[in-house]
Amino acid sequence: MTAAHTDPADKKPARAGWRAALSTVVFGLLLGGFAVEATARWVLDRGMDFDLEMWKYARDLKRVSANPAIGHEHQPGTSGTYMGVPVRINSQGLRDREFAPAPPAGVTRVVMLGDSVTFGWGVRDADTPSKLLESALNTGLARPAWEVMNTGVGNYNTAMEVAWFFDHGPQLKPDIVVLNYFINDAEPTPRRKEAGWRQHSYAAVMFYSAIDKVDRQYFGKADWKRYYGDLYRVDAPGWRAAQQAVGRLARWCRENNVRLLIANYPELHALKPYPFQPVTDAVAQMAAANNVPFVDLRPGVEALKPETLWVSPTDAHPNRTANLRFAAQLRQAVLQSAPGTTPAPNLRIH
Template sequence: MNSNASRAVQMEENSVPKSSVVKRALLAILAAGFSLVLCGLMIEGLARTVFDNGMDFDLEMWKYARDLKRVSAEPAIGHEHIPNTSGVFMGAQVDINSIGLRNREVAPVPDGAVRVMMLGDSLTFGWGVKEEDTPSRQLETVLNSAATGGRKYEVINTGVGNYNTQMEVAYFLTNGYKLKPDIVVLNYFINDAEQTPRRHKVGWGEYSQAYVVLASAVDKISRIFLGRADWKAYYRGLYENGQPGWTDGQAAIQKLARYCKEHGLKLVIVNYPELHEIKQYPFPEVTAGVEKIAASEGVPFLDLRPSVEDLVPETLWVSPSDAHPNKIANERFAGAIAQTLEHSYPDVFADTASVATVGK
């Protein structure tokens, strides 16, 4: 190109107003932003229509936390149910009463009745089962059907998903004791040695199902291909020496046991098995550790694994991908708990001798 032509091109470029260049850049940015938003909406739509079949554990737990939980005013409790809320999760209707429990409204204890309070997490709450199939309601049914002396038994379900032992004890010492239970059942599961979770807002994670699906996929991939600890290693790691969750959990059990002794309440500690492998159970040392702390406080202890070890694990699950106990498991558990209550406190359960044959 000769010098005259170069000058002409340069003059033409210089003649383009700078405002036009800015407008073009802004339009390009807006177009890119619109494309990203559109793509995000499409992915979100896929997550809500293709992946959300109402039975995906991660999505259903996310909805449960979003719709039925709030941050508690008591830091030691962490989170709690929002009173008078409801929803359907894992195909099961969930109704929360006026004091934040998945339970019928709690009235004053009837004359001559025995009130049992179940402390626990999502297993006690009854994740994935109808209210009448929760461990608490099954236990109440067993006790009352076996009673021969006219005494009435009432079982209150205080379970909340993602609680640990510290939170359960904090709930009891803050609110639960006000319901005047005669017997407290502390229901223990292997992940109760986790530290108390704190709610952190994570942007899209508060509202986006696509975020939940993606985070779940990343977690699974990292465990399979990237060397992240599998579920067995994770659970065992919670009980290594010095782990704060287990240390604090033991302290919470001791605090609960001492409170019950000082106030004349009866206490039982119940250990729920991890239901993936029942016969060759991979965590006997965890069960032994919980039993040891119960023995040190003079508290009756029950391991529920023997009550279901004759069954195929998958027949006890809420769904093929969710090993929370289903109705079958909870029936067995309720029968075993009833037997332990009778044997541990015969003065209270003298008229329920027939429970020994229930759940077998």
């Protein structure tokens, strides 16, 4: 009996069919992915989604810092439009005009350290806390006597801000340093890496943002009140790092005859009653422990409806209205901390 013989040519149609099916699937996936990405970019993106705009800002204007303690920093000479607002980064890596290495004779220089609130997320250059403070300080003067430098960077915490200052701040020749504090500044320093594939996809950003929101609302991930409260546990690493950073900055300022002021910005979702007063008190105690004047900026806005202070209905960063109120309080605090004055120890300014 002769064994059955299969002609190799008989397998060719099957192989060709399998390859055609696989090619069809791959092509369909690629086409579907392209359609999803195109929809995210040109249909869903209206230029006012917080997560997407913050991602664009990080992608376009930031780079990984050579100092791991800083994490990321602005890329000098870059620009873009975010939340409908133009943003330009100068040659010094600041969202501000260009500054001389030292202030002109007779001019007091204020360096504002901070995060996206100080940076002025969602507002124009002139409406950032730094520029409104500069305008308020110089109002009525025959010639400008104050320079206020905006060194705020989005997604910084206090430890990162202080690390940035020790790399760059002394060269700016400040007379006064204002450490602008927001409730999330006790977060641990993130591990920032070079961009991966996700950071080139609008659809991926929207997808992971949606997953995070659903997780928070329906599956027990800490809500914002509980999340912020947990940052200030005694054993919380970010809060310990923030306190250590403030102590280091306070010592440097005393040794170099530079005035230091800590300004606390309120979380703008609820102002009266304010759910985070214990956090404000903890920051005030940190300032007092370092003999640093402290100003609580909530009284300037607590009589207003919170939503009137936001840059958009879904983004509670301070708008121009809020920043004007903050600048008025900061003006008083800065004048009381100016060179030539004698601020009382543990001064708490309201």
